[in-house]
Amino acid sequence: MSLIENIIRPDVLALSAYHVPDSDGFVKLDAMENPYLLPEPLRMELGRRLADVAMNRYPVPSYAKLKADICAGLGVPAGYDVVLGNGSDELIAMLSTACAKPGAKVLAPLPTFVMYAMSARFSGLEFVGVPLNAAPGAEFTLDKQAMLAAIAEHRPVITYLAYPNNPTGTLFDADAIVEIIRAVGDSGLVVVDEAYQPFSPTSFMSRLPEFGNLVVMRTLSKLGLAGIRLGYMSGPAALLQEIDKVRPPYNINVLTQAAAEFALAHLDVFDAQAASLRTERSRMTALLAALPGVQVFPSAANFLLLRIHTSNKNGSAVFNDLLQRKVMVKNVGKMHPLLENCLRVTVSTPEENALFLDALKASLSAAD
């Protein structure tokens, strides 16, 4: 056996690396990024703040000010604290590590955010996926009965519900989520992942006090700070204390800390950007729905899921045509059977949205 085979786990050997395509020169609509920067004066002021950061020092690992700013600015209920992660990806990894008892299982509806299953497997947890509804008109809604049956059968230690869901954009029924939280009860956590909260009309954050097993997870990424990598989650104090034990002590670096504190003092700017993206989402939904051969699904996030159903082109052909025209979206058609011929497109500025729409129309009308 070679060195690699001697040391690397077989399940890791079998994985393919998470592929992020090179987007240089493309209209980038594949990763749910906020297209807007901060206004110039604020960027200058941020530069001065960052210049004053003591980069020679380790961060103070309690992160008291940043946590207090998050709790005060982002609607964390009184008496509740947060745990911070280097992106919510790291929070998901911390949950997996802390809950990976032998034989334990993680459950989520499918299709959903791929990191839940990947992180579970990395920690040796079994992942159980429950397909979302497929019936026309109810597509991508929660199959509540199937979820409750799977919970009774598998007693998962963690159940993830992305609210709204990625890659479908669906805002699951809040009453169904409540039933799921109660059905899981003391045997597991339910993590409501609100990565798209800035674009969603509802949240479970204010409802934390109603449940002893609910964790609400969020990130600053989709709000416009994907590059600084900062996620946070709140839940019962005793539970957060245990999860925090597996957090790498200096996981939030001093530059991220300073940039986030600055951003939280200017939340109004980010809120205004999110509001224009929500307006664009409505406008784009209507324009796309009017295109023959395109089905657009309702979205409470900053992206739209489309299904291509024309006689001459499938989703992958349209995806390739868009690439030819220097527009990069995400081809999710192979992710799950329910997503056949589906593309996921970030909602962006009116200019970038127009470029996408033109490229899509050109692709659909070209007869090849």
Ligand SMILES: *Cc1c(COP(=O)(O)O)cnc(C)c1O
């Ligand atoms: C984008 C996304 C995240 C990841 O957020 P980071 O904080 O950038 O790691 C988490 N959950 C869902 C559902 C997402 O779509």
